[in-house]
Ligand SMILES: NC(=O)c1ccc[n+]([C@@H]2O[C@H](COP(=O)([O-])OP(=O)(O)OC[C@H]3O[C@@H](n4cnc5c(N)ncnc54)[C@H](O)[C@@H]3O)[C@@H](O)[C@H]2O)c1
């Protein structure tokens with residue numbers, strides 16, 4: 001099934017997904033807010049976000065969102081989590097009725113604590129909402145390296161249809177009906193990636209890093225469970241899978257942010273690291289719901305400047321001893 005796919009966002013992931021949508025045989029229109037990005041994509045490059053990568057031909061790039069959305073069979077929202085609300089407020093009126101809105105950002109809205117599907121539902125109450133998530137660096141996808149993701153929609157047949165429409169032999173899309181589970185996995189892995197980078201940057205060693213990622217996964221599982229997510233989702237591509245990728249590679253902007261933090265380097269002007277905004281609200285959500293999440297709280301406190309990395313490590317290591325399970 002091929003269709004016209006509208007991609008909102010001309011950054012690294014929006015451009016890579018637009019390329020993938022073409023490779024899967026779809027017509028593709030991409031909206032970017034700035035003319036420079038549009039011009040670059042028309043020249044088949046995006047040096048600001050995907051340097052050195054040739055962009056596939058046939059992507060119709062524009063700063064006119066109404067033209068981009070006209071006739072779309074589905075829309076991919078690839079705008080950073082904290083900017084999604086503002087972007088949807090502008091474009092929602094041009095999104096065709098009943099067309100699925102596929103959320104491709106990873107985060108929790110900082111000011112409200114809402115998942116991105118809840119933000120989307122405010123603006124598009126009559127459009128089905130899906131999420132695409134999993135271990136996948138934009139440059140890997142754009143370079144044609146094999147990647148696998150999961151597409152979630154409450155109406156599972158919709159997720160199955162989207163997975164069929166987006167997949168190629170180099171981009172394998174699984175499907176699930178567990179929208180909340182997929183969203184939480186994608187959002188929280190960024191917080192643990194900052195922690196993993198910080199542990200590495202501060203020279204705390206590979207053993208500490210493995211312990212942190214493992215206990216981080218426990219926190220992810222607790223929060224996901226509290227939101228009603230299925231355990232299999234947490235064990236899947238958007239939970240464990242993305243945690244493994246981003247907690248182990250400096251190619252991750254969140255890991256790289258943590259690395260700089262751990263080394264005491266300047267954090268100004270760094271590329272997007274979604275976990276920075278998500279850490280604080282995730283800690284608040286965990287606190288409100290009585291969920292034990294000491295690593296998320298430590299990351300939030302370090303980012304807020306209220307404790308140092310060494311103080312956080314001491315606090316984590318001297319918590320009352322407990323059974324591992326639970
Ligand atoms: N880059 C990756 O490897 C990757 C992979 C999977 C998921 N993601 C997720 O995709 C989302 C976007 O990441 P990215 O890598 O494309 O980021 P990016 O920094 O490369 O690009 C962000 C794009 O969004 C645009 N933008 C920012 N605010 C906007 C607004 N208010 N209205 C319209 N456009 C706006 C920017 O101009 C830019 O084109 C993030 O949530 C990220 O976690 C990224």
Ligand SMILES: O=P(O)(O)OC[C@H](O)CO
Nearest residue numbers: 134135136137252253254
């Ligand atoms: O570069 P990051 O840290 O935003 O990670 C990109 C993707 O989410 C990896 O799956």
